[in-house]
Amino acid sequence: MPELFQVVTIAEANARLSAHISPLARRESLPLHAALDRVLAEALHSPVDLPAFPRSTMDGFAVRAADTYGASESLPAYLTLCGEVPMGRAPNFTVGPGQAALIHTGGMLPPGSDSVVMIEHTQYLDATTIEVVRPVAIGENVIPIGEDVKRGELLFPRGHRLRPQDLGGLAGVGIVNVPVVERPQVAILASGDEVVPADAEVAPGQVRDINSYTIAAMVRRAGGEPILCGIAPDDPAVLERMARAALEAADMLVLSAGSSVSARDHTVKVIESLGAPGVLVHGVAIHPGKPTIIAAAGNRPIFGLPGNPVSAMIAFGLFVAPALRRLQGMPDADPPALQAVLTLNVPSKPGREDFVPVRLERRDGVLYAEPVFGKSNLIYTMAHADGLVRVPLDLTGLYAGTTVDITLF
Amino acid sequence: MPELFQVVTIAEANARLSAHISPLARRESLPLHAALDRVLAEALHSPVDLPAFPRSTMDGFAVRAADTYGASESLPAYLTLCGEVPMGRAPNFTVGPGQAALIHTGGMLPPGSDSVVMIEHTQYLDATTIEVVRPVAIGENVIPIGEDVKRGELLFPRGHRLRPQDLGGLAGVGIVNVPVVERPQVAILASGDEVVPADAEVAPGQVRDINSYTIAAMVRRAGGEPILCGIAPDDPAVLERMARAALEAADMLVLSAGSSVSARDHTVKVIESLGAPGVLVHGVAIHPGKPTIIAAAGNRPIFGLPGNPVSAMIAFGLFVAPALRRLQGMPDADPPALQAVLTLNVPSKPGREDFVPVRLERRDGVLYAEPVFGKSNLIYTMAHADGLVRVPLDLTGLYAGTTVDITLF
CATH class of the missing domain: 2.40.340.10 (MoeA, C-terminal, domain IV)
Incomplete structure (x- = not known):
């Protein structure tokens, strides 16, 4: 009585399911602070130039570069101080020829100036005059308008998962609420007459439910929201009722199958009964994890993972995690x-x-x-x-x- | 007017801080489903043997191995069926010499049997007799009691961060509530006259707060709980007041310093004023991130990260993340x-x-x-x-x- 599998490769298994699933349409708007690791529901473009004004990258003096050409230790350029750039405000003066303005890192270049001489390359001669001992080029030590990002530029594509630096980048251009894909709801149903809840006393012959915990945690890691639907007995009618109810409220169903051949057999039949197209894959050319079942009811993926916890975890990484990426509109990618x-x-x-x-x-x-x-x-x-x-x-x-x-x- | 740094290496910087911090004592008990990525506050040992009974890893027949010795296709062993092992219950019969019991994957071996013959290596002769065409060794296709984990065995040490498989392992031995370290509370304070909240309109010369977002997200990734304390102006008295208040309610303070030299200078003084031992490191031999300040007030770490967002993120990864590991009692480790x-x-x-x-x-x-x-x-x-x-x-x-x-x- 060997099992009859139509074993397929990993790539073929994923391709069969891909044909049936598409990104979820449900989205929500989240404040940036709550958006870490969430996935963008649409491409974002910059509403502004960043920076919005030319900024100094050094402490020093804003000057006209031409006034410093040829300056050296032995033949310094002499410039007249015309003001100090206040932090956080636009300077209310202009740097004219032969003039220099004290400026701090991050300060706004005053009109008339085009570069910044580092303070290390200057010396006060008196309260209103400085010596410059090295020339600067136009634009030196300055971030020009829009160098970080330009107005209208694509910041992140749809399907991008937001990392710390991305949140910073969005804050920088004033985007403080982001449209993200809702977390896919993933129903998790364990099965097997021998399986009892983890907090139950076990009688001889019984084992505690492990897979609901590992699968729920892996669902979270992959961006989904686990919904725990309990443990079904090895009774096809009960399993079908529980699986149908679980799928009703979810975007995906992950069953951990009973471990015996007969339990696996009726898992296949139950999954097949949940709707078309039904079972797409029954058996993958992997070890462990061979008896994995991949199916869909409408556009909702259904997985029958092996009951063994190691097999279930490996099959999750190979098939369920990629499906969760696709439901969230993320591009396919191998894990690092x-x-x-x-x-x-x-x-x-x-x-x-x-x-x-x-x-x-x-x-x-x-x-x-x-x-x-x-x-x-x-x-x-x-x-x-x-x-x-x-x-x-x-x-x-x-x-x-x-x-x-x-x-x- | 160059800055005077006493620049140290990364290792020296971390060592100086390490001497002043120890794991936080605050802990909480969490249900397993809420414990993903949390850190154990104490070592956990198994209260039980897993499995608690010898389990079959195959569908087949529980037998006495000796009865199969020498069996082959041409000279099968004949065994008499004595029952079927129910899933999830202890069999109420014994396998005697010359007998075999039908058993499913995960089923409990009946008393008297010591091994399982795979169903593929058997054939029904009639309703009560099977042929066995391959011998099995004692223990073959069986998980003995405690093979997964033994009663009293160390499951995970204190300071272990719980992954999906670890939650499964705990569920398997019936541990459904776990003692974890409370998330370290990390106060985050931006500073700089030029910095405005990300949702503010920016006037010329102003920039939006980026670092509070990147730092808060990195704190979350490192297991901490960010507390956003706003933006301090480049006014030492106000900065000191805000920094003191921020540190009061937190286990750690992360300042993102103003970008000018004078702002950095008064950041050092403010940090020094928050308590002994004060500033431990001012300047690290890295680029970018050189002007990083590392300090402690009592056993609470304080960081003055550079105002530049890239420098701040790099310095966070090198110094703040390891400190958060130590506060949680985790062993030092390089990121993968x-x-x-x-x-x-x-x-x-x-x-x-x-x-x-x-x-x-x-x-x-x-x-x-x-x-x-x-x-x-x-x-x-x-x-x-x-x-x-x-x-x-x-x-x-x-x-x-x-x-x-x-x-x-």
Whole structure:
């Protein structure tokens, strides 16, 4: 009674689902301080030039560059002080030929001046005269209008996830409320007659629900809002009722399937019953995580993740996280990977991609990845790991000493 | 009138502050679902064995391994069915010699059995007899009691930041409330006569507050809770009053200093006045970010970050983020770095560490880092970048084509 899978590659699995999902239309406007890690619902352009006036990048004197040409230690230029630029206000005077105005970093260049001489290259001769011992070029030590960003310039495209510096950039041009995509609502439903809530006493034969916690946390990391829908028994009618109710209120449903073959079988049937197009993928050429189910009801993705916690986490990263990106209108992107040297051989079988949890350790400036071998039923395999190494489809393993890409989690 | 800095290295700067700060004592108990990315206030040990009973990792038959020794396609072992293990309950029968019990993945091994034969290696002869065509060893396809984690075993040390898999691991052993360190309260105070709130209309000479936004977001990323304390003018008395009030209600104060030399000078004096030990570092051998001030009042760290947004972000990553780790009791750790190939030469000066923002791009499977050159006054230098490359103290630059470490932000 072996299971019959129509196993597909990771890319094919994601492509099949992509064809059915599109970015969510729901959006909200958030103040900048609440917008960290949120995703822009539309492209933003600058309403202003930044800076809006020529700014000094140094403490020194605003001058006309031509007045300093040829100046040197032995033959200084002599300039007459005509004022001091106040911080935060426009100077109410003009720098004429042969004149200089005291200016501070960030100050506005007075009309007439075109450059700033650093204070280190000057000396007071008396209260109204300075010596300049080095020439400056026009524009030197000055940020011209719009150098940071120009009015009308694209700041960030739609689908951009806002980082600290992006919030700063928006503040700088006066955008203090941003249109962001609402967090996708992700219903999470565990299943299995043997699974009980984590706070329950367990009787022999029962195990606590692990996947609802790992999946909810991964949903949050991927920008979604988890909705916990409890634990369904291995009863197709009850599972179907609970799955239908869960999906009703959500943009996506993530089921963690029962672990037995019969439980997985009825999970497929229940998912198929939730609406067209139904099951798109049943089985992916990965280990662990092979029995992953990917489906859609209308434009709502549905995932049947394996019941084993390690498999569920790996399948989440490969399929659910990219789908959450797409629902938020984000461009497809691989998670950032870092390089490390494998400490042990990692065996694999050709025709599938193997994912092996690794622990990272830096010794003498070199980053090493030590495989954490363990059955995919063991959650502490993941808790003891820092990332995953992937063995490509066509290899039979990776040798110790190889430099490999590690995806952190 | 050059500034007089006693410039120190990054390591020395952090060491001077470390001597004055210790982990915060305030803690709270949180339900697991609210504990993602929070830091454990104490070590956690497992109250139970996981699993609590021997579990099957396969669909198949629970047997006595000895009964299968020597079994082959041509000479199968014949076993008599004695029951089916129900999911989620202890079997109420024993597997005797010559017997086998139907079992599903995750099911509890019945007493008497010591291993599981995969269903693929069996065949029903009739309703009560199966053929086994491959031998199994004792313990094969079984997770013994405590293989995932043993009762009393250390799960996570104090200071561990909880990831999705860690929450799953805690759920698995029934720990549903966790003692975590309270988020450090970080007062953020901008300063400068030229700085106005981001939502204000700007007059010529004024600029909007950028640093409060970038710093607040970086504080959140580092596990702290930002408290925005507004913008102080370049008036030492007012700055001191505002800084004192800000520090009163917080575990840490981050000032973004005015940009002129005189503003920086009075920032140092104000920080010095807030309490002993006072200023520990004034000037670090980095570019940008050299005029960074690091201080403490009692055991509360105080930072005077440069007013330039790029410098402020870089100094935050180097000094404020590690201090937030220490306040939360986390071990010191470098942020994860990935490797990329520089596309352009990056010049530097010996005797300082240069930090250059880079944009990452993957072409033909190779990750390239393209320097985003720009004045440190320009926030969009950072908004257009994905990470930072660091040029070590003793180098005069890095050549295009070199593989470099990139810190993401």
